[in-house]
Amino acid sequence: MQFAKIPDHYAFKNALIRMAATDKVAHAQLFIGPTGSANLALALAFATYLNCRSPKQTNACGNCFSCASMEQLTHPDLLLIFPKKTSSAIFDAQSDRNYLDTFRNLLKKNPFLTLEEWISAMHFDRKQCQISKKEVGKIIEQLSLKPFMGPYKVVCIWLPEYLHHTAANALLKTLEEPPPSTVFLLVGSNSEKVLPTIRSRAQHHAIPPFSEEAIEQMLRNSYSDLDAHRCKEIAFLAQGNLSKAFQLIEQSVRENFDYFSQWIRCCYSGNLIKLVAQAEVFYKLSIEVQKNFFTYALQMSRATLLGKFNHPLFQLGLPAEATFLKKFGLNVSINQLKEIITQLMQAYYYVERNGNPKMVYLHMSIQIINIFASI
Ligand SMILES: [Zn+2]
Structure with missing residues (x-):
């Protein structure tokens, strides 16, 4: 994901780019935005920018090996954590790979992925969602290694609201004092539901919903055969939720x-x-x-x-x-x-x-x- 592919949020994108340029990147950042907002896409674009070999003034280059592997979400220094089904908290390597493959594929198709779409694709429900202690332990273990390509190791935790309290406890120390060149990007929708101990250790970014104009423009770009009235109507009904806009088209x-x-x-x-x-x-x-x-x-x-x-x-x-x-x-x-x-x-x-x-x-x-x- 690249900044240029995300409409709106120009001031915030510039602020992130300035932060990357100063080499004073906060090691824990919380991107909070409503469902269907750019929260996850912005975090991934920031991760791409941080590790780009020749970043431009407003965007990652998009051509280097780092950018290419970030686009595929396969960059060795990008660690993705996301809610899984509770019963699969004890998982084997195969189911772990299936989760990751499905998550990557969904995200590549739609970087504005919602929890509903995720759980529907994996056939479980909201109540069964959890980020387990084991999951967090695995990530902490990987952080003991230096970045493979660098300069940063980026841990993207999607929906920290679903961190089990034992997982959150296991994460606290690393979140407070991560290994050098490690950045945690926590991407959620409701900061009140993120455990205060986690919340208080991160720099907060409030991501507003998309404007109606931005959604309308995205729809026009994506569906050239859709008439202008319909684009306007769906942009209005989506209420800033881009995923919802795509669903409504369907x-x-x-x-x-x-x-x-x-x-x-x-x-x-x-x-x-x-x-x-x-x-x-x-x-x-x-x-x-x-x-x-x-x-x-x-x-x-x-x-x-x-x-x-x-x-x-x-x-x-x-x-x-x-x-x-x-x-x-x-x-x-x-x-x-x-x-x-x-x-x-x-x-x-x-x-x-x-x-x-x-x-x-x-x-x-x-x-x-x-x-x-x-x-
Ligand atoms: Zn690049």
Whole structure:
């Protein structure tokens, strides 16, 4: 990964480059950014820059052997640590290689990788995530060796939130006084969930989400056949999460819109028979698709609410959506919208926690019928 491939964050990239030039690189740095932000990509670009043989003013050269192996994530001085399934905390060499190969492949395809994508690829869930003491021990052992190519050995810990407390304890001393030329880059999403003992030993960098403009530009560059309206719409819905933007492209936004508009009409007219039929269909969808529907419904409801205040974001999206939201906005009050948003958030919460989707969907729909019926 190179700085030039990451949109936005110009001041921060320059600050990292200046730090590399001064030879006063903080030995433990915490890159905290929301899911789908540039946190991991920036850390990897920084690692690439640190070890580049002929770094340029704003970017690594991209041509030297170090840059080439960093691009493949196979650089011998780049040590990657990331959450694995708890039960595989005691792992054999083969499963360890499988983890690393899958992680590298996913990251090469998408340097804005999210935990959801990682656990989905490895078929485990969030509760089973852990960075074990054994994992940390292995890394500390490798740090006793000097850099192979150098000048730095870079340990990139993705999601230090998942460090088991015994792993964190094992790491503390090395984190505080690492061997010479060792840099720890800890990349997380929620600094509050990083153990304070780890947090307090690192220099903090807050990585903001991507701007809508940056996401839109990335989508235009990556999907030349995608129309400008759709790029704008997805950039708006992604809310700074680039991975989410790519996911949204993969799904049919049109499908969500059709589903949402039919559902709202049924709630508005109190058509329980159709809602029961929809609940049957909803029940058969995967949890990810169900969650995406709620996310979309939430975005549409929020956009309608913003429209009530003549917020310019209301103008974004496909013409059909804008037309629908305008009509919807005329038939619903601000208070009703707030209550609808609350119901949608609750439904999302329950589905995410494996609530029965049919019950959740029907309960939410009945609540919304009542909201529409209220004055
Ligand atoms: Zn280079």
